[in-house]
Amino acid sequence: MKLQPEIDAVIEGPCSLFIKEGKVIISGIQLSSGDQLDITEYNYFTITSINNTEIETDCRLVTTYRSLGWHRIVEEIVGGKILVIGDENSGKTYLSNSLVNLLGGSLIDSDVGQSSLFLPTFISYTEDNSKKLTLVSRTVKGLEFFGNISPSFNPRLHIALILLALKKLSHNKNIIIDSDGWVKGFQAYKHKIELIYSVDPDYIIVFNERLASDFPRDLLRKMKIVRPFPLSTDRDRVKRRKYRSQKYKEYFGKAKVSTLSVNQLLGVPISKNLIRVWDQTLQLVEEKPCSGLYIDRSDLLGLLLALTYKGEVVGAAMVKDIKEENNQIDILTPVENYDGAIMGEISLNEDFTEKRVRIKRCCE
Incomplete structure (x- = not known):
């Protein structure tokens, strides 16, 4: 493949390229005559030719255009x-x-x-x-x-x-x-x-x-x-959502079941589906009359959390089960050392598709 100066070539990996002559930049990495680069990622990359350049490559050429500069x-x-x-x-x-x-x-x-x-x-x-x-x-x-x-x-x-x-x-x-x-x-x-x-x-x-x-x-x-x-x-929106699901899947694919106390995340358990938090009651079932705060129990399952250790965020977890009677929350996480958790506003289902959740006041 020969490239003229100030021409950008879009290639698709994985593949390899060898610079026979000239100088190029790819993702900010400068390559000159005799350099070889192995691309392992399934992705598009832009090669910018600085001068007359000849490349040996098995990369698929997608297109070329005047350099973006x-x-x-x-x-x-x-x-x-x-x-x-x-x-x-x-x-x-x-x-x-x-x-x-x-x-x-x-x-x-x-x-x-x-x-x-x-x-x-x-x-x-x-x-x-x-x-x-x-x-x-x-x-x-x-x-x-x-x-x-x-x-x-x-x-x-x-x-x-x-x-x-x-x-x-x-x-x-x-x-x-x-x-x-x-x-x-x-x-x-x-x-x-x-x-x-x-x-x-x-x-x-x-x-x-x-x-x-x-x-x-x-x-x-x-x-x-x-x-x-x-x-x-x-x-598009669908593919961006799929991208996020894949990120969650890869991360939690290395996870193990661990535990938090209900106190660490929600508050003091009073009974099943009822928790004391912020001097109010948090109800986990949709039953009336309702006073204080409410979130459906099913929304808490899969809830995305940040885990903390000595005041620093150290990783992520998701809620697997809530056991008020044992003051225990089962979580899925690859993190081993943590001493606290922060609730997110995203819950993940079995295929790691997300939905937005939040704690509401009963009057809402």
């Missing part, structure tokens, strides 16, 4: 806090991973709906700056628990957790923040503006020129506008 944008960045903003399927996660490969440093994955580093509903971060083709292959350094799959359910909590992760990574020279894909509508705009002013990034990479034009003028000096990935990855 992402590598030139990166060359203009000298380091600091870099916030990447873009729509779903724009290529922001691919570019974020490329930035780690090219600049080093750490990365915060704040896309709670289509998480790469860890599970959906979590904000995760990594200090693994080794050369990796994908973000998902990097080692997780730490976690924060949001508990839902869209920042729209609690925009300020989402930002607060990003700031908490930033504080823990403050010793890093470079910090890349891969934001969520919620960019449409006024509330999404407000969230992004508040995120920008809270993070105070040195650079803002935006995949949407219209969105960038709506931002306050004082942000323009920090802004780098890039063209989005031109091919449709065809990840």
